[in-house]
Amino acid sequence: xxxxxxxxxxxxxxxxxxxxLGVGKDPLSALGQASVGSFLCGLLFLWVGxxxxxxxxxxxxxxxxxxxxxxxxxxxxxQRDAKERGSKPV
Numbered sequence: 744x745x746x747x748x749x750x751x752x753x754x755x756x757x758x759x760x761x762x763x764l765g766v767g768k769d770p771l772s773a774l775g776q777a778s779v780g781s782f783l784c785g786l787l788f789l790w791v792g793x794x795x796x797x798x799x800x801x802x803x804x805x806x807x808x809x810x811x812x813x814x815x816x817x818x819x820x821x822q823r824d825a826k827e828r829g830s831k832p833v
Contacts (some may be wrong), residue, residue: 748785749791755784 759780764771 744789745790748789751788752781752785754788756781759784 756777760773760777763776768776769784
């Protein structure tokens with residue numbers, strides 16, 4: 744998560760600094776705005792990263808549960824078919 748916040752901070756600093764210089768602010772004022780922007784963008788990236796990781800974990804857990812349920816259903820079907828044929832289940 745630290746790298747997500749650092750990446751967001753760097754991206755926010757550079758983009759806000761360039762935009763501030765582009766609209767005609769003096770460099771010292773642009774630097775101050777970029778500093779505040781880097782902090783806010785870092786927090787935003789951290790928040791979005793946490794949400795993204797939580798959703799990926801949930802998706803993987805749901806896939807795993809679906810796979811386990813499918814395996815259990817296939818095993819149950821195999822045992823039922825074996826009983827219908829009159830042989831012992833494996």
